Amino acid sequence: MYALRLFAVRHARFFERFYGFFEATYVAAAPLVRRIGANRLERPVAAVERTVKGTLFDCRMCGACILSSTGMSCPMNCPKQMRNGPCGGVRLNGHCEVRPEMKCVWVQAYEGSRRMAGGDAILERQPPVDRSKEGCSSWLGVLRDKGLVHREPAA
Numbered sequence: 001m002y003a004l005r006l007f008a009v010r011h012a013r014f015f016e017r018f019y020g021f022f023e024a025t026y027v028a029a030a031p032l033v034r035r036i037g038a039n040r041l042e043r044p045v046a047a048v049e050r051t052v053k054g055t056l057f058d059c060r061m062c063g064a065c066i067l068s069s070t071g072m073s074c075p076m077n078c079p080k081q082m083r084n085g086p087c088g089g090v091r092l093n094g095h096c097e098v099r100p101e102m103k104c105v106w107v108q109a110y111e112g113s114r115r116m117a118g119g120d121a122i123l124e125r126q127p128p129v130d131r132s133k134e135g136c137s138s139w140l141g142v143l144r145d146k147g148l149v150h151r152e153p154a155a
C-alpha cells in the first residue's frame, strides 16, 4: 500500500531497529529451522513474508531483500527495477518519469537512509537481481547466506 510505503520510509530508523531485533530472533531459531528443514518451511514463511512486507513496503518478493540498504524503500517498486540508484529520469519534483504520480523510490531511499544509523549502506554496490530467487523468502535466504541452514536441492 503506497501510503504505508511512504510511512515506512519516514520511520526508517524504527524499522531498522525492529528488523535488527527480528533478524537476531530468527537467526537464533536457525537450529529449529535446520531440524524442520528450510525447504519445508519455504512456502509458509514466504507467505508470511509476502503478507507482512507486501503490506508495509509493497514488497515484490525478489528473494534478496536490500531494504536495510535502501532506507526502507523497496527498489523493486521502481518501474525499471533499478538496484543501484535512480535512472536519469527523476523529475524536478522528485517523482518518477514513468509513473509521475509516484515519488521516485530512490529519492525515497536516500531520504530514508539519512534517518538510519546504518544509512551509508546505500553507497554499497548491489549485485544484479537473481531471478531464480523470485518468490522465495529472503529471511530464509539470510540463514542460507550465513551458512546456518543447508542449501538443499529445490523441493
Ligand code: SF4
Pocket: 053, 057, 058, 059, 060, 061, 062, 063, 064, 065, 066, 067, 074, 075, 076, 138
Ligand atoms: S528488496 Fe526484495 S524482498 Fe525486499 S522488500 Fe523489495 S522486493 Fe521485497
